[in-house]
Amino acid sequence: MLPPVPQTHPVGATAADHGVRLQVRDVSVSFQVKGRARTVLSDVSCDIATGEIVGIVGRSGTGKTTLLNLLGAILRPTSGEILLDGQIFDRPTNKVITVFQDYGQALLPWRTVRCNVSLGIERRLDKATVAERVARALAMTQLEAHVDDLPWQLSGGMQQRVQIARAMVMEPEVLLLDEPFGALDAMTRATLQDDLLRLQREAGFTVVFITHDVDEAVYLADRVLVLGGSPAAVVREVRAGLPRERNQLDTRESPEFVTARRVLADELGGGAQ
Known part of the structure; x- marks a missing residue:
């Protein structure tokens, strides 16, 4: 029962x-x-x-x-x-970040993991702050060993971690996820x-x-x-x-x-x- x-x-x-x-x-x-x-x-x-x-x-x-x-x-x-x-909330803000389902299309294939993660902040923050935030986001998502890899060298699960790290580096207050794990195998x-x-x-x-x-x-x-x-x-x-x-x-x-x-x-x- x-x-x-x-x-x-x-x-x-x-x-x-x-x-x-x-x-x-x-x-x-x-x-x-x-x-x-x-x-x-x-x-x-x-x-x-x-x-x-x-x-x-x-x-x-x-x-x-x-x-x-x-x-x-x-x-x-x-x-x-x-x-x-x-x-009233009617325009995008860095407080609210969306992680999309299609991680393969969301990542830039010519940029390393480190450069993909820094994409949202590299033009608006100084280099030291960018490096600090990226390092922290990579550590939180357990990607430190893959900083110089390209997306195509990673598994689907690792690519989705990169997307999440790219969101985390923005230090969001709200994280929105559209079927973030739907395309992955059960263990991942x-x-x-x-x-x-x-x-x-x-x-x-x-x-x-x-x-x-x-x-x-x-x-x-x-x-x-x-x-x-x-x-x-x-x-x-x-x-x-x-x-x-x-x-x-x-x-x-x-x-x-x-x-x-x-x-x-x-x-x-x-x-x-």
């Missing part, structure tokens, strides 16, 4: 113990498709607390990436507003999941990530938002109640993990989408 269903909350009711970092207020997004308006998201509202790790799941085509792009100010809403630290994915949790504990940034993997959503997130409907809205929030200190074996066997996974799988119609 499964234990009780994990705690769920009304949309927008988050554990803002350390204040709210991002706020989504009645946001809708429409695109023109063949001359006709198509609404992808409708009246989406939610708060994301400082230092929180939030997962976003939903069936394919529900607008997960659209919502992530809104949170990064890569896209502006058709109506409603996004707030960052209580202020598990390692990078734990790396992300470790980096978040060390740096304290807020994390919002998209995944098609229900297990990954429960393992990484403090809270999971489920997008559903057409046009899509946040139809459920699930909090498993897992401790921040997690490991791949014990955590995944815990009653809290198993129950949260069941709830999300049922919500999505049988599993990851």
